[in-house]
Amino acid sequence: MLLTNAKIVTLQDNQDYGLIEDGAIALGEEQIAWVGPAADVPDTYLNASAHDLGGRLVTPALIDCHTHIVFGGNRAAEFELRLNGASYEEVARAGGGIISTVTATRSATEQELLADALTRVDALIAEGVTLIEVKSGYGLDQETELKMLRVARHIAQVRPVDVRTSFLGAHAVPPEFKGRPDAYIDDVCIPTLHAAHAEGLVDAVDGFCEGIAFDTAQISRVFDVAVRLGLPLKLHAEQLSNIGGTQLAAKYGALSADHVEYATDTDAEALAKSGTVAVVLPGAFYTLRETQAPPIQSFRDHGVPMALATDCNPGSSPLTSPLLAMNMACTMFRMTPLEALLGMTAHAAMALGGIDRGRIVAGARADLCVWNAQHPSELAYRIGFNPLHQRIFKGSL
């Protein structure tokens, strides 16, 4: 198939949008076969069935590279508590927060978790997402962690979307291990990682490095196992305080360090050296009413690639709109609309291991979005509006 009459945002390099005003894209089986100006379409593609896009804007499809989209229940009650004065940390220490979602996730069946997750997945798909990263971490026991990861895999069988899983056993200390985080890491988290890996359920390993979760020594023990298993790493780092998570992620050559509000200029330098992507999550910043924004200028100065994601989770970011995340990143973090788009496409792909998508180039996966828009800046500019005209997944409309 040949897509014609398109204004193409190739994102071929990071300097600009890589716009082709009157462009065409030849779709192969699942890959982009050719892209360029309409005037230059090679003869071989001129006989392909043409699909006129009416001058619309085409971008790479969106990638949500950080979600906790599989979970039981919701936390509207906690939202209400916080609006009545309690802080996120107070709620967490009082056994609410993540632990209340753990309870709800443990008691849900696989079918219930899937049905619930699909309502949120469908919202992402409706805004042009074709790849979703999904973390475990609301089970905190072997049975439930595996259940969550199986549900995550199942999503890709029932929806036209790809899923990458991250094992987040080191997300919180479950109530039965209260005050014994090391025992939890050794007796539950690490054995569960082995079991999940043996079942082919793990694409990457993540952790929550924070005062209310695990310190760098505990995360290191999980990371050492992941390295032995040949699994790539990601880390929730410097979200609420700086306890060295970003440096740890850099030391291990992690794919990404996520949140990073409290990262310093030295941390940015370390990320640049290790080629680790900084994933910014404005939905959590907004929901928790944080005031310290991530050091965007420092990331820019050091050339750290910045990705952007919803962090869709029931506690700190009940967000299922990648477009709103882009808008928030611009308005609250002063990222540019180009950075926001790169963050939801090419850089998000890097945060998931540099897989071959996120730019419109020959050979890349033919995952595309067609928008009712004139210019790419419109995508981050509007608030609460969805200009998606069509989503193309694996070369199919």
Ligand code: DI6
């Ligand atoms: N950081 C977050 O923002 C989420 N997890 C994490 O490690 C919050 C998870 C939750 O509150 O349920």
Ligand code: FE
């Ligand atoms: Fe998260």
